[in-house]
Amino acid sequence: MSKRTVKKTMAVILSCIGALLVIAFASLLIISGIFESPKYWEPWQKTYSQKFDDPRIRLIAHGILSANGHNMQPWKIRLDKEDPMVFYLYADSDRLTNEVDPFARQMMITQGAFLEYVNIAGDELGYQIAVELFPEGGYNEQKLPESMKTKPVAKIMLTKDKPRNNPLYDSMFLPDTNRAAYQSTKLTSEQINQLETINADANMSIKIFQDEENVDKLGSYAMKGATIEADVNRVMQESQTIFRANEYQKNKYRYGFSVEGQGTSGIMRHLIQGLVTLFPSMNSGKAASDLFIRSTRTSVDNTPAYAMIITGDNTRSSQVKSGMLYSRLILTAHRLGFVMQPLSQVLEEYPEMKEPYSSIHRDYAAGGGAIQMLVRLGKPTKEVPQSMRRNVMDLIAGE
Incomplete structure (x- = not known):
């Protein structure tokens, strides 16, 4: 076979491979529902x-x-x-x-x-x-x-x-949660004061931590909670059940989790949705657990501050009021240019989480109160979709 023939053959092969890649790319976008209006x-x-x-x-x-x-x-x-x-x-x-x-x-x-x-x-x-x-x-x-x-x-x-x-x-009208990495910028004393003093209820408090010791300790609690949760199959399965893999599912159900929850947007969102739709195992079992732990590690490693909402008791009324306070905290943080992400695993109350749950309460709510919310807080490095x-x-x- 002559060199000329070899070159022509290689060109044909490369052309076929390119065509197949284009078809595969287009297929993933269609499977994702790229032409579906996001109602x-x-x-x-x-x-x-x-x-x-x-x-x-x-x-x-x-x-x-x-x-x-x-x-x-x-x-x-x-x-x-x-x-x-x-x-x-x-x-x-x-x-x-x-x-x-x-x-x-x-x-x-x-x-x-x-x-x-x-x-x-x-x-x-x-x-x-x-x-x-x-x-x-x-x-x-x-x-x-x-x-x-x-x-x-x-x-x-x-x-x-x-x-x-x-x-x-x-x-x-801004996303309430940003799971991306945060800048290393600390809060000023004035910003901390603005956030902590939005609460006027004597039975509740907002506490903000950005010293190295507490940031490390709370990051450790966040990782421990995520690691435990990732290993509890029934809990992970509950989350996987409400995962919406593509635009068709998101328009049908309109609640639960989806890939943009991790900050994925643009064409990459559709590519991942197409892949997850074709290969559901990418978002289940060990793959989902490993992704959850890696995501939490990225969050913890890029967090300059944490905030807590603590109530004096754990009554239903106090739980509801802490949610009202949490909304004010999120919105005030947005006004100051900050974003937040709950790291709630260590506060969950199923049996496997008992030890870290008790430990974090001993460390941060020793007076007998209840930690209702634990969130990371910082300046965003990227915008995330709603x-x-x-x-x-x-x-x-x-x-």
Whole structure:
């Protein structure tokens, strides 16, 4: 065979390989759903709430943007049929994550996070908001899921007022969680003071740690919690069950986890989604556990500060109020140019986590209080996309 023939043959082979790569690339994009309109992002538009005439639904449309455990968005709303200025918030027990949150503490924090977003939106929309927690009494803890269906977390009452500018409002439309690496920049004493003093409840406190000893210790707790969780199959499986691999699934369910939760965006998001759809094992079993640990290690190694919310007791009301405070903390941090990420594994209450849970409470809540939130805090190195959100009407009972 002549050199000329060899060159022609190689050119044909390379051309075929190139064509196959293009086909494979295009196939991954199609499998990902690149041409699918991301309806799950519609609630993040500032104009979204304006589609609704009922002021209660407009406020609820803001509430669904709040932080929530496992992105389950476990809120159920009952509109008062007699009073057009009243609605009730219920914890949606069909969305409990029993393995990772067996006592529904995170569920209650999520309810509070929602209520504070409603409060802030009320200012901008021109309503005074009054919130009554557990207006029909507390839960029957022995029959918790059933009790959640009948006992509201809160009664929300609206009074028409003049619109007022709330400095936290614009930050509601930013992602509540950033899992990327943070800059090494420390907070100034003034910034720490601004964050710690947003709390006015004597039963709660915000504590911020950025000295080397506490940053190392809390990072160690975060890694220990992640390592334990990664080794508990039933907990990891619970998370994998609500993972949405592609645009079709995200538009269908609009809650749970997806690849952009790790900060993946642009064309890379679609490539990874296509691969995970074709090869689900990439996001299950040991592969998922290893990825979770590596991700946590990257977070811990690039964290200049941590923040905690601690309550004097662990009642349901305190859990809800800590969620309200957490929303204010996130939004205030955004205004100061900071982002956050919960590192909640070490605070979870299933049996395998008992030792580090008890240890971190001895170290940081020795007076008998409860650490409701542990988050990393810092200046971002990159922007991350918002997470999925449900259609607000899906939360309304009877709709």
